[in-house]
Amino acid sequence: MTRYFISRIGQALIVLWAAFTISFILLQAMPGDAVLIKFQNPEYGLSPEQLAGIRAAYAADGSLLSQYLHTAGRFLIGDFGYSLQAGVAVSAQLAADIPPTIRLAGFGFLVAALIAVTLALLANLQGVGRLRSIIQSVPSLFVSVPTFWLGIMLIQIFSFRLRLVPVINPGPWEGLILPVLTVAVPISAPLAQILLRNIDKVLTRPFVAVARAKGASHGWVLWRHVAKNAFLPVLTVAGVLFGELLAGAVITETVFGLNGIGSLTEQAVNFQDVAVLQAIVVLSAAAFVTINLSIDLLYPILDPRLKAGPETVR
C-alpha cells in the first residue's frame, strides 16, 4: 500500500512538472507577450527606447532557457511573480480568487449530485409508470442547456423580474444560490445518466433477484443493494467532471460578476498575462491530480472487493 502511495505521488509530481513545462513552451510560442501587449499598446504611447528599457526590466529579452529556469526556480519557492495587467502579485490574486471558486465548485458539485440522485431514485420508484421515460429524458435536456444562457435566464427571472435574490451586493449565501444552480445543472446531467444506466444494469444482476426472493421490498433493494453498486462508476466520472466544473465556473463567474479562478483565467487569457496563466495551469493540474488520487484511494473503502489487493484474489 505504501509503495503504491509513493509511486502515485511520484506520478503526480511528474504530471505537475510536465504541465508546467508544456504550458511554459506553449505560452512562449504564442505571438506577442504580456510586455508587448501591455506597453506597446496605444494606451501608453511609449517610444521605442522606452519600450526596450521596459523589456529589459522584465527580463523579457533573455533567452528562452534562462527564462524557463528563472520561472521554474521561482515556482519552486512558491513565488508566482506579478500580474503585468493587474499590477498585483499573482499570489494575491490567487488568494482572493481560489476560495470563491472552491465554494462555487464544491456546492455546485453537491447540488449536481443531489439532482442526479433524486432523478435516479425518482425514475426507479414503484408506480412511476409512464412518467419514468420523461424523468429519464431530463438529463439530456440539462446537458444541452448552455451555461451562459441558463445563468442569464436565472438572473432575469429570479432576480430582475421576481426580485427574489439580488445579483449585486447579495449576502454571502444569497449570492451563491443562482450561480450554484447554473454550475450544477449541466454537471448533474452526465452524473444522472450514468447513475440511471447503472441502476438498470445492477437491477438485472442475480443478487438482486436473490434479495427480492428473500422478500426484500423494492425500496430496500434499491437503497441497500443497488445504489451502493451503482455509485462506483459515478465516482470515477466525478473526477473527470471536475475539469468541466472549472470550465463552467469561467462562464458562470463572468455572467454573475463573481471573482474567482474562472474570471481570473478569462482576463489573463485576454491579456496574455503569462505569469497568471502559468500559475493557473500548474494549480489546476495540481487540483486534478489530487482529486483523482483521492478518488483512487477512496475506491477500496467503498468497495471491499478492491481492498484485499491482487494477491488474495482467488
Added chain:
Amino acid sequence: MSLMATAKTLLLASAISVSFSAFASAADVGAKPVQGGTLIYLEQQPHTNLYPPAGGFYPNGGVLNQITDKLTYQNPKTLEIEPWVAESWTVNDNATEYTFKLRKGVTFSDGTPLDAAAVAKNYDTFGLGNKELKQPVSEVINNYDRSEVIDPLTVKFYFKKPSPGFLQGTSVIGSGLVSLKTLALPFDQLGDATKIIGSGPFVVDSETLGKELTLKVREDYAWGPAKLEHQGRAYLDGIKYVITGEDSVRIGALLSGQADFIRQVQAYDEEQVESQGYKIYAAPTRGVNNSVVFRPDNPLVSDVRVRQALLHGTNSAEIISTLFSANYPQAKSIIASTAQGYLDLSPKLTYDAAKAAKLLDEAGWKPGANGIREKDGNALVLTAYESPPQPQNKATLQLVAQQWAKLGVTLNVLAGDSGSKTVDDLDPAKTPVSPAMVGRADPDVIKSQYYPKNRDVLRQKGGPSDKVKSFVDDKLNGLLEQLSSEPDRPKRLQIAGEVQNYVIDQAYAIPIFEEPQAFAGAPYVQGVGFEAVGRPSFYSTWLAEH
C-alpha cells in the same frame, strides 16, 4: 382637563410641524443636495494598474478621478483651465517654464502634505519615468526636463522644448497626484487600489481583487476645484464599484433597483433604459474621432487615390443610423466638434460612390473576375482587427466592409487574441486598415495619435514597429511637432486646422463618429459630473429620496 387640552394642542402643533416639514422636504427635492448614502456603480471591467498615467483606461479613470486631485481643473463646458491644487500659475513666453503656486493645507489621505516637493516628485516620475521601479512616462507630458522646488508652496517645471500642451496636461486623468509612499512602490504593485494614496474627495476603503472596490468619503476634504459651486466634502458617504461584465446584467440590475449607476451602455439598449424613466449620460470624449485609419506602408493603400476612394465610399451616416443613436454625432473632421481647434471639414467627407469608383479606376484598380478590383495580379483585399473597447466596433467594421464591397474592395474583419492582434497590428503588411480613437481635450491629442514616437496609428518608419519598410510623412510630422511646441495659442489652433485638412486630403483616416462614453443612471442620482473626456466624477453626486 387642562392636561388633556395641553396634550391635544401639543399633538396638533406637532402634527402641523410634521406636515410642514414634510411639505418643505418635498419642495426641496431636485434643489438641495442631501448628504449620505452609498452609490452602487457597476463597471464592465476590473481596473488594471492604477499608476496615474495609466488612467486613460476607462475603468482606471473611473476610480482615479474620485481618489486623486490634479494641479488644474479643465472646465468641461468651456474647456478653460481653472485652479485646483494650484491656485495660480505663470508660463514664460515660449512655454518652456511653468511655475505653479499651490493651495495651502492640502493633504494626502495618509496625512502627508501635498506640497511643492510632492508635486515635483509626481511630475519628475510622470515626465521622466522611473526605470528602477519600472514606472513608465506619461503620454501627455512632452519634452520634460526637470522640476525645481522654489518654496514649500511653489514649484517650477523646465522643458527642453516649448510645451504649450503641458498646462492642459496637468488637468487630465493621467495627471492625478499621489503620495510619495505610492510613488515609492514598484509599478508591479500599483494594481492594488488600497496602495493608491491621493488627496481626492474619496479614499479607498477596501478591495476584493477583480470583484469589488469600496471608496469612502474623506470628511476633511476642503480643496475641490475653486470655481465649482460645491465645496467641502462630497455628498456621498461612499461608492461601491461592482464588476459586472455582462451587458444585460448591468442594465437589468439598474432597472430592477439593484444598482444606481452603470458604465458602458450600448446604443441598442438606450431606448429600454430611457423608456423606464432612467437617464442616459453620453459624455463626449472630445478627442480624435472614432475612425478607420490606413497604413500607407502597405502597397495596397499607398496610393492616395485608393484611400480617397475608400473615404468617399464609406457612408458614416448609414453606420450611425443603423448601429448607433443621436448620442453618436456624425464626424465632421478627424477630431470631435467639441474638441479644441476643431475645423468643420464635412464638405471633404461626403459619401459619393460614383466618385469613389472613378478614383479607383484612375488608380488602375479594375474590377476582376469575381467582382473584386485587381491591379497587376493583386486583388484589393484589406484586413483590419476589431478593437473591442470601442462601441460595437466589430459591427461598425463589418458595415464598412459591406459598403466597400459595393466598390469591389474586400475588408476582412478579424477578432484574434490580443497577442496575435498586437503583433499583426504593428505590421502594415498584415493590417493595412485599423480602427482608431483617443480622447483628450487639447490639440496635443492629434499629435498623440499620429506622431511616430507616440501612438503612431499610420505606422511610420522610426515608430515602435520594426516591420515598416519605408513610409514616412515628413510634412505631417513637421506639422505635428509645430502643433505640440507652438506657444502662441491662435497660431497653435491654426496649425491644428492645417493638420486636420492635411490628414483628410491625404485620406489617412476616415472619421466616422464622435465617440461618447455612455453611462446610465437611476432617476434619483443627481449631480453626476464628467471631466473633459468623459470620466465620471462623483464629487458633487447625491442621492435624492427614493
